[in-house]
Amino acid sequence: MQLIDGKKIASEIKSEIALEVEQLKQQGKKAPHLAAVLVGHDGASETYVAGKVRACEEVGFKSTLIRYEEDVDEATLLNTVSDLNNNDDIDGFIVQLPLPRHISEAKIIEAIDPRKDVDGFHPVNIGRLVLGMPAFVSATPAGIMELLRRYKIETSGKNCVVVGRSNIVGKPISILLSQKAYPGDATVTLCHSRTKNLGEVLRSADIIVAALGKPEFVRADMVKEGAVVIDVGITRVKSDQTKSGWKLLGDVKFDEVAPKCSFITPVPGGVGLMTIVSLLRNTLKASRKEIYT
Amino acid sequence: MQLIDGKKIASEIKSEIALEVEQLKQQGKKAPHLAAVLVGHDGASETYVAGKVRACEEVGFKSTLIRYEEDVDEATLLNTVSDLNNNDDIDGFIVQLPLPRHISEAKIIEAIDPRKDVDGFHPVNIGRLVLGMPAFVSATPAGIMELLRRYKIETSGKNCVVVGRSNIVGKPISILLSQKAYPGDATVTLCHSRTKNLGEVLRSADIIVAALGKPEFVRADMVKEGAVVIDVGITRVKSDQTKSGWKLLGDVKFDEVAPKCSFITPVPGGVGLMTIVSLLRNTLKASRKEIYT
Numbered sequence: 001m002q003l004i005d006g007k008k009i010a011s012e013i014k015s016e017i018a019l020e021v022e023q024l025k026q027q028g029k030k031a032p033h034l035a036a037v038l039v040g041h042d043g044a045s046e047t048y049v050a051g052k053v054r055a056c057e058e059v060g061f062k063s064t065l066i067r068y069e070e071d072v073d074e075a076t077l078l079n080t081v082s083d084l085n086n087n088d089d090i091d092g093f094i095v096q097l098p099l100p101r102h103i104s105e106a107k108i109i110e111a112i113d114p115r116k117d118v119d120g121f122h123p124v125n126i127g128r129l130v131l132g133m134p135a136f137v138s139a140t141p142a143g144i145m146e147l148l149r150r151y152k153i154e155t156s157g158k159n160c161v162v163v164g165r166s167n168i169v170g171k172p173i174s175i176l177l178s179q180k181a182y183p184g185d186a187t188v189t190l191c192h193s194r195t196k197n198l199g200e201v202l203r204s205a206d207i208i209v210a211a212l213g214k215p216e217f218v219r220a221d222m223v224k225e226g227a228v229v230i231d232v233g234i235t236r237v238k239s240d241q242t243k244s245g246w247k248l249l250g251d252v253k254f255d256e257v258a259p260k261c262s263f264i265t266p267v268p269g270g271v272g273l274m275t276i277v278s279l280l281r282n283t284l285k286a287s288r289k290e291i292y293t
Numbered sequence: 294m295q296l297i298d299g300k301k302i303a304s305e306i307k308s309e310i311a312l313e314v315e316q317l318k319q320q321g322k323k324a325p326h327l328a329a330v331l332v333g334h335d336g337a338s339e340t341y342v343a344g345k346v347r348a349c350e351e352v353g354f355k356s357t358l359i360r361y362e363e364d365v366d367e368a369t370l371l372n373t374v375s376d377l378n379n380n381d382d383i384d385g386f387i388v389q390l391p392l393p394r395h396i397s398e399a400k401i402i403e404a405i406d407p408r409k410d411v412d413g414f415h416p417v418n419i420g421r422l423v424l425g426m427p428a429f430v431s432a433t434p435a436g437i438m439e440l441l442r443r444y445k446i447e448t449s450g451k452n453c454v455v456v457g458r459s460n461i462v463g464k465p466i467s468i469l470l471s472q473k474a475y476p477g478d479a480t481v482t483l484c485h486s487r488t489k490n491l492g493e494v495l496r497s498a499d500i501i502v503a504a505l506g507k508p509e510f511v512r513a514d515m516v517k518e519g520a521v522v523i524d525v526g527i528t529r530v531k532s533d534q535t536k537s538g539w540k541l542l543g544d545v546k547f548d549e550v551a552p553k554c555s556f557i558t559p560v561p562g563g564v565g566l567m568t569i570v571s572l573l574r575n576t577l578k579a580s581r582k583e584i585y586t
Contacts, residue, residue: 127416157487189482194450
């Protein structure tokens, strides 16, 4: 069994990006510039956005944080999006989700210029991904693809089972893994809450992507010997074994599943750490106009 | 075994649309208006476009056909698209594919206003489909969904195997059938040229969508008793049994597969006939601004 070390890979990629930024600066070009819009004071959102800003600093990007209180209205936010679209100094930006209920997330996302949509949430980027065109791919699926690539995991002709059909993980990763490309060319089955005999389907999988958000759902008896297991779940549960009183659990019962796997991602230290570097890579691509010319 | 009668359903839907057009006119509103752009003189394209224009007449739509010779340049075509985008009298339009090699199909399609993209090929419409938002769905997948709906075929929790990963059939139908909706909520496996043991995968299917373009590929031994079989293939092969010297074959060996099925679409007379009515329905939706407000 080989552990897929998200921490190590994420750190390598950050170094690669930092080097590229250094070169850009030496060529007299400006550093990539990411803006983040944060509404309200949700604890998790605060943590995520702070992590993104910190990561920008680490690799030499410029970053801008725009904050609004919980009661900001939709029109104000749409204006901000429009300003960011038109600001030539900003290469890419994100609006941290979730937004308060009185604001339509779909409307905000559709207002973002696809060329600056480094979260890859705009329908244009999702449509382009489906069509196999250049696109900003959202952080988690992009991170999974990168881990498969760096560990040289064979995907062509493999039976891949994706559990969970969310817009930001399950659907895009199932599309990516069935594309004519590497990583890809897999025979992908997308499972969800209505799937019958999920255990049986999982046992047929060479590659499992667990993204259903149920802690320790995938048990050893659902995994075949030699499978590759990618655990996207991350749920915070109470624990009397940690100082903080909390611990993070994946969708896979790691201790019992890991011994059966050829490769497995731990939680924490797996896919989660790749998401911020995916965002950094997208921002670098945006600054170089690699996706949209 | 019940035959899914595409001819009957297509005819019913045309009558429904004609009735709605009649009502629009009685309300003093204009009839829906579809424009088609045809480049060159490819035989199949000529036939398809003529069929679309004729169908418009049958249901009371206005239609406009714009023709160019094979050697038209990309800039001219982009201008035409722009004119059609800005022409308030045109509700929706299509550019018949394939285009000559010197013209970028992707560029032409991306230039179409998604609100008039009644073929559903624009990345915005594909992205919206993936996200479960209102979208123009392309003709073949929309036609398949309508057949499932009209025959009240259960899809929730069923194992559905889609063979073929084309942008216009395999990918969108696999996404639609796994959506949280009816028809949908199926456990979908997308198969393609790299899939190993395809026969085995097919034998596990409650619903098969064959869209690989290989005549009579799906044989009786690949289909389980009671399966629903949707045959999207349509290949013209030489025949000494027809007057024309040609016959149309689907991707399914109908004679031997049909007796095992609960439902099956014939070729011809199945999915193919639904594509034009899907286009008409999209044009009606465009004229009513049902998808984009």
